Amino acid sequence: METILFALSGLSLVMVGIFGILTKKNIIKILLGLNLMETGINLFVVAMGFFKGGKTPIITESFTASTMHFVDPLPHALVLTSIVIGLGTTALALTLTLNYFREHKHIEFRGDNA
Amino acid sequence: MIYWIAAVGIFLFLGGITVIFQKSIKNAVITFGIVSITSSLMFAMMKAYDVAITEASIGAVLTTALFFWTIKRLEEEGYNEKK
Amino acid sequence: MRRNESLIHIAAFLLVIGLSAVLYAVFTDTRPGLKALDASLKERVSYHYLLKTAGNPAQPAERKVTVGKSGYEDGSANIVTAIVVDYRALDTLGEVLVLFAASAGVGLLMSKRKRKIETEASPIVTTAVPMIMLFAVVVGLYIIFHGHLSPGGGFPGGAIIASAYMIQFLAFRKKFSGNLFKILESLAGLGILGMGLAGLYTEGSFLANFLPTGELGAVFSAAGIMILYALIGIKVASELSSIIGHFIGEK
């Protein structure tokens, strides 16, 4: 139940992001939508590794193989990568937005360009 | 626990909708920062503390700051939101 | 125009509803076969990461992992760090390269822009900023060097150090020249590559962890992970600083 709720919150954010990307014309808004979608996907990825009552995957003194009940650490590692990739893309996209403004004097996607 | 998750999830969803339907870009960026920090809380609720730290420092702080500086530079170069 | 816009909204809304319906249909499909979330922790590869039996899959999975003992295949107590820097190190190298590409791209596209900041910072800012910076750098270094024990590591630590650099733009140096960061990035990158090649020639596999793992849970354990994460921290900090400098620095 918890896992499903976590996954649903992630997916709802993805849907909001897609809706924003599709309907908005302002580039900054589109990029915000893209970032929302990315956050949502990241939540979804981590939710897929969540087990009810699981502990943080750090080995401490109380750790024994028989009582081991951790959440899955692999999705966490994937999401670390994904967050960093998201920052790189956003930085590049914002630079492109600055260039776009220089060329077109506005930052909206309209029908007339490319 | 379930109610907490639902509350944070609904907050995230409403925050996302606010980001999209916000008229002013600056307010949208601030709201995005709040959504990002809240998602970091949700990562912590999923026991993903590594991800929570990274999302807080990279996703919330740096991304929001980059958006802000871009808007500032756009305004320096003559961008006007109202137009 | 107005009508057109609301049509787009309705179409996008219908598309999103349709997507959700497809997802609902897929997740509630009752035909036999594996579906999402069908693998329990014991069936996933991470189970072997947790028990540190990935190097020898034939080993019975009931082996006990105890803090303070040495000789495990990987000496990191934080399993996420173990995965990021050891088990899936090539992904991390790629991740660093993504940031490298982003910073090079931002540099390439921003290099011809001029910018001048007129406003002076107030004395309150100029006194407070050094303290905040010092604090941020210390926290960043702590996070980097404790990556194998507690949550954190090279990426968030580097980002925190980079935000310290960002804060100093509010008060002090406004000229930005990327050369120092370019050289730092390259040297850290060469260091990571060198660690990889050293693994290739000592253990016969690129990016293999060839240094002793030490006692699980001790500060000076998992030497390979510590060095790699320090290099990643330097690289991430300089790359993000370079991106930030291009965005807000004066040129």
Added chain:
Amino acid sequence: MNNALLLLAFPLTAVFLIPVGTVFYKGFGRFLSMLSYLAGIVYGIYLFPSILAGSKTVIVGNWAPPFGINLFISPFSLGLVILIFSAAFIIMVTDLQNKGKSGQYYLLYTLFVMASAGMVLTGDIFNLFVFLEIGGIASFALIAAGASPMGSAGSLRYLIQAQITSLSMLAGIILIYSASGVLNIAVLAQFKTFNPAFAFLALALLLFPFMLESKLFPLHTWVGGAYLGADHPFAASMSGIAATAAGAVMLRIVLTLANPQSGFGTAGKSIQTMLIILGGITVLIGEGAAFTEKNFKKTLGYSSAGQMGIIAVGIGLATKDALAGVLFLILNHTAAKILLFSVAGLFSKVSGKEKWADMKGIGRIYPLPAALFAAGAMALFGIPMFSGFWGKLYVLKSAFALGGLAYAGAGAILLGTIFEGIYFMKISHTFFEKSDISLERKHYPFFGIPALFLAAVLLAPGLFPSILGPWVQASVKELLNPISGYVHIILTSGGAM
């Protein structure tokens, strides 16, 4: 054998050395990047005979699959990596007279080449995603760095679409992981059965970004803007290198995971059908758009979409003949597109025009480039004597043999080919038309040699298809028998869980 990772380590060393070297000497980036491609080619050719005898898996970080990441070096992947490095090297040679590029351009270009090679080699779906993102970010920057003022618009559109698709790929990866617990393609290929609807969703999500890279139908809208923005060398790389890598990944995923014998079962069949349908539509739309387009780069970009459509149909058919055709087509498309783009770059440089319709009579002043353009066009069209002929012939032959839906695909290919022939004839005719154009004839030494070499590459397999025979046969055998080849080699060196 693990030394094969040096194939990726050469460009990586160059990438890390370029920023340091550029501080001291400005031309260092170009020199070092070309050197690294050359090192990759030489090392690849050195490895090739031993790989032809038996494919090898390379374990990274000393963790055997499914725990670690592995690369797979086989005749198919190594051949395509050599092709990618050679394409990059030749593109750099044709660009030698252009002096103004900074070190960062070469850094990004080398990263792009490295990422494409990595995508072909890797055996892990998440690693695939990482390489895809490296290549993606490098190409967004490189498109915008092109001289065209429209660069940032095209690049932004490409960036947004590419990010949506790669995020959906991440969702597909985690869906597969949460159902099976592994990320390794070889382990997944022999997994227990998946639920059909779930398997289709996950595989389709996984394939999205590669369909975008190879410009398949619903995901082709970025082509115009991106090709318009990029400069000629990078436009050539987008259709020559990125599309090749995307085609290779689609071949690997469709034939290893999405085949009806694997655990993905009936979903695999649907994926193949989907590829035939989308490929057929892409051929029509791509060639149709190229037919109406007047801008030189955009025309060539849309024609590349058409070619990738044929390749997608071939992948969807998944028979021995079709795959042999696909391999011929990939080689042909890479070489021909580099040739065409270098001619286009030369002509727009000497005439100062962007549209081919404005280049009337230019072939009378530059006869050799115009003739080479015609040769490249004929190779794409599939005139006998060029390797494109064998490619299209094999794909069509297998489509007619299969029947059913494949007939529609074959019809689309034939119809698209007619369009293709007409507009390429129109362009070539424009070049030789009589006009009062007066240009001073300059000498471009860095154009002639690589262009003639490319024409030779297009001709040789067309005249003597047997020179490619061993490579094509080995690759088709490897692709069609994933369980006994690919999966077996990877799992015996590592072992399942």
